[in-house]
Amino acid sequence: MRRSARTGRYDGRFALFLIAPAFFFYTFFLILPLLGTVVIGFTDWTGISFATLKFTGLANFVHMAADEFFWGALRNSFLFVIGCLVFQVGIALIFAIILESGPRFAKWFRSIFFVPFVLSLVVVGILFNFLLDPTLGIVDGLLRAIGLDGPKFGWLGTRTLNVFVVIGVHIWRNFGFTMFLLIAGLQAIPRALQESARLDGATPWQLATRVTIPLLREVLVVASVITSIDAMRVFDLVYTLTGGGPFHSSETVVTYIYQLGLGTARTQHGYATAIALVLTVIIMGMSALQFSLARAGKGAVTS
Amino acid sequence: MVFRELSLPIRLLFYLVLVAAAISILYPLTWMSYTALKTNQEVMFSPFGLPTSISFANIAEAWRTGNFSRLYANSVYIAVISVIGVITVSTTAAYGLARYHFAGNRALFLYFIIGMAVPTQALMVPSFKLMAILESWAKALHLPIAFLNSPLAVILTYMSWSSLAILFIRAYFMSIPPELEDAARVDGAREFQILRHVMIPLAMPAIATMTIFYFVFFWNDFLWPLIYLQKHTLRTIPLGIMHFEGKYVSLWSLQVAALSLAAWPPIFIYILFHRRIQRGLTEGALKF
Numbered sequence: 065m066r067r068s069a070r071t072g073r074y075d076g077r078f079a080l081f082l083i084a085p086a087f088f089f090y091t092f093f094l095i096l097p098l099l100g101t102v103v104i105g106f107t108d109w110t111g112i113s114f115a116t117l118k119f120t121g122l123a124n125f126v127h128m129a130a131d132e133f134f135w136g137a138l139r140n141s142f143l144f145v146i147g148c149l150v151f152q153v154g155i156a157l158i159f160a161i162i163l164e165s166g167p168r169f170a171k172w173f174r175s176i177f178f179v180p181f182v183l184s185l186v187v188v189g190i191l192f193n194f195l196l197d198p199t200l201g202i203v204d205g206l207l208r209a210i211g212l213d214g215p216k217f218g219w220l221g222t223r224t225l226n227v228f229v230v231i232g233v234h235i236w237r238n239f240g241f242t243m244f245l246l247i248a249g250l251q252a253i254p255r256a257l258q259e260s261a262r263l264d265g266a267t268p269w270q271l272a273t274r275v276t277i278p279l280l281r282e283v284l285v286v287a288s289v290i291t292s293i294d295a296m297r298v299f300d301l302v303y304t305l306t307g308g309g310p311f312h313s314s315e316t317v318v319t320y321i322y323q324l325g326l327g328t329a330r331t332q333h334g335y336a337t338a339i340a341l342v343l344t345v346i347i348m349g350m351s352a353l354q355f356s357l358a359r360a361g362k363g364a365v366t367s
Numbered sequence: 368m369v370f371r372e373l374s375l376p377i378r379l380l381f382y383l384v385l386v387a388a389a390i391s392i393l394y395p396l397t398w399m400s401y402t403a404l405k406t407n408q409e410v411m412f413s414p415f416g417l418p419t420s421i422s423f424a425n426i427a428e429a430w431r432t433g434n435f436s437r438l439y440a441n442s443v444y445i446a447v448i449s450v451i452g453v454i455t456v457s458t459t460a461a462y463g464l465a466r467y468h469f470a471g472n473r474a475l476f477l478y479f480i481i482g483m484a485v486p487t488q489a490l491m492v493p494s495f496k497l498m499a500i501l502e503s504w505a506k507a508l509h510l511p512i513a514f515l516n517s518p519l520a521v522i523l524t525y526m527s528w529s530s531l532a533i534l535f536i537r538a539y540f541m542s543i544p545p546e547l548e549d550a551a552r553v554d555g556a557r558e559f560q561i562l563r564h565v566m567i568p569l570a571m572p573a574i575a576t577m578t579i580f581y582f583v584f585f586w587n588d589f590l591w592p593l594i595y596l597q598k599h600t601l602r603t604i605p606l607g608i609m610h611f612e613g614k615y616v617s618l619w620s621l622q623v624a625a626l627s628l629a630a631w632p633p634i635f636i637y638i639l640f641h642r643r644i645q646r647g648l649t650e651g652a653l654k655f
Contacts, residue, residue: 075558076467076469076470078463078467079463079466079467079469079472081463082460082467082562083459083464083475085456085459086460086479086529087460087475089453089456090479090482090529092497092523092527093523093524094482094485094487094490094528095482096493096497097490097493097494098481098485098493100490100494100496101490101492104493112496112500112503158384159385159388161368162370162381162384163385164368165368166369166370166371167370167378167381167382167385173385173388173389175641175645176392177388177392178637178641178645179392179393179396179634180392181648182633182636182637183633184586184589184605184629184633185589185605186587186589186605186608186609186629187608187629190609190626191396191626192395193612194399194622194623194626195395195398200414200619202394202398202414202415205414205415236392240392241648241652244649245649245653248650248653262369268372268373276368283653290652293486296486297486297488299488299589300589300590303589318489321488321489322491322590325491325492325495326495326594333496336492337492340489340490340492341489343488344485344486344489347484347485347486347489348484348485351483351484
C-alpha cells in the first residue's frame with residue numbers, strides 16, 4: 065500500500081493496483097478465449113498442442129454454408145428470438161400495465177409471476193418433461209379429459225412443434241422478470257403526465273397506447289434486447305427438454321456448438337468455434353443495435 | 368390507467384387473466400411438491416391426485432441416492448467462492464476507475480465494457496482448450512493444481528465475468544459526493560483505509576445488488592459445470608439432477624422427489640427475501 069495523501073485522487077499507481085486483479089481474470093479467461101474464438105474459427109485444430117494448429121482459411125465457413133443442421137439451428141434460434149420478442153415482451157407489457165393500474169393483490173400476482181425466474185433452467189426443463197409426458201403428463205391428461213389427443217409423438221418429440229413448445233416453456237420461466245423490468249419503467253413515468261391526460265378525457269386505451277407506451281420506449285428497448293439476447297443464447301432448456309432432437313430438429317446455435325465441440329463428438333473444435341464466431345457477431349450486433357436504439361429512444365422521450 | 372375506473376367486465380377479464388397466469392405457475396410447482404410426498408403406487412395410479420398420506424420415503428431415498436449433500440456442498444462452494452472473488456475484484460476495480468484520474472482510465476473502462484456484449488457460451492471451446500493447456504503446463508511443472516475436472520476452472524471462468532459488476536458499482540461510486548473521501552483524507556486516512564472504511568460501506572447497496580445477481584446466476588448455471596465437471600463427486604445441483612433424471616427414468620416418484628430437492632431451497636429463500644431478490648435481479652439487468 066502506498067502513502068498518497070498529498071497526491072490524493074490523482075495517484076494512478078494505486079488505481080492500477082486496485083484494477084489489476086479484475087484485469088487479470090478478465091483478460092485471461094474472457095478476452096483471451098474471445099481472441100481464441102477468432103483464431104480457432106479459421107483452423108481445424110482439435111488437440112491442445114500448438115503443433116497441430118493448422119489454418120484452413122474459410123473452409124469452416126464454406127462448410128457452414130452447406131450444413132443444413134447449422135441452418136436449422138440458426139432458424140430455430142431466430143424463431144426463439146422472434147417468439148420471445150412478440151410473446152414474452154408482449155405478455156410482460158400487458159401484465160405490467162394491468163398490475164400498475166392498481167388491482168387488488170397486485171403485489172401477490174407480481175411476486176408469483178417472478179417465482180420461475182429464481183429456479184434454474186434445468187429444474188424448469190425437467191419439471192416440464194413431467195408435465196408434457198405423453199402418457200402421464202397433466203397436459204395430455206387434461207386434453208384427454210375434454211376428448212382431445214395430444215400430439216402422437218409427444219409435445220417434445222414432434223418435429224417443428226417441439227421448438228415452439230420449448231419457446232413456450234422459456235417464456236413461462238422468464239416473462240415475470242421482463243414484467244419487472246417494465247414495471248420499473250412504468251414507475252419512473254411521472255404520475256402528473258398520465259393524470260393530466262386522464263383529466264383531458266383520454267380513454268384507458270388511449271392512455272396506454274398514446275401516453276404510457278411511448279414514455280416506456282427506452283425501458284421497452286432495453287427489455288427487448290435483454291429478451292432477444294437471452295433467447296439467442298438458449299442452451300439449458302433445449303438440452304434438458306429435447307437434447308436438440310429428434311434428429312437435430314430442435315437444435316439451437318449454442319446446443320449445436322456444444323454438440324460439435326464438447327458434446328458426444330468432441331472433435332470438431334475448429335468448426336464449432338467458427339459457428340461460435342458467427343453467434344458472437346450476431347449478439348454483438350444485437351447489443352450495438354440496442355445502444356443506438358436506446359439513444360434514439362432517449363431523444364424521443366426527452367424532446 | 369386506473370383500475371377501479373375500468374368497466375366491470377374489463378376488470379373481471381383482467382382478474383381472470385391474472386388468476387389464470389398465477390395458476391399456470393403455481394400448479395406445476397404444487398404438483399411437483401405433493402407428488403414428491405406420495406408413494407410410488409400412488410404416483411402410478413393417480414399421477415395428479417393429491418396424496419392420501421404424506422410419505423417422506425422418496426425424498427429421503429432421492430437425497431441419499433442422488434448424493435444431495437455432496438451436490439449442495441459443491442454448489443455452495445463454487446457459488447460462494449466465485450461471488451466473493453468476482454465482487455471483490457470488481458469493487459476495487461470500480462473504485463479505481465471511478466475515483467482516480469490517470470492516463471488510460473477511459474480506455475480501461477471501455478476495455479472492461481466489451482465483456483457486456485460477449486456471449487460467454489460462444490467461448491466454450493477456446494475456454495476448454497485454455498484450461499486443458501493450463502492443466503498440461505501444471506503437469507509438466509509438477510504443480511499440484513488441476514484445472515480440468517476441478518471447480519477451479521468453473522471459478523476462474525465466473526471470475527472473468529466482471530464487466531457488469533464493474534459498470535454497476537462504478538456508477539454507484541461516481542454518485543457518492545467526493546467531499547466524504549476528502550474529509551477522510553484530510554483526517555490522515557490512507558487510500559486503502561478510505562476504500563475499506565468509507566467508500567465500501569457507502570457503496571453497500573450496489574454491492575449487495577450485484578452479490579444477489581451473481582449468486583443467482585452462478586447457482587443456476589449449467590453449461591460451465593457441464594463442460595468442466597465430469598467427475599460425479601464434483602457435480603453441482605443442476606448437473607446432479609440432470610444425471611439423476613437420466614439414471615432413474617422409470618421411477619417417477621423418485622425423480623420428482625429429486626427435482627423438489629433442487630427446487631425447494633431457492634423457492635424458500637425467495638419467499639423469505641422476495642423483495643431484495645426481485646430488486647437485485649431487476650436493477651442488475653436494467654443497468655445493461
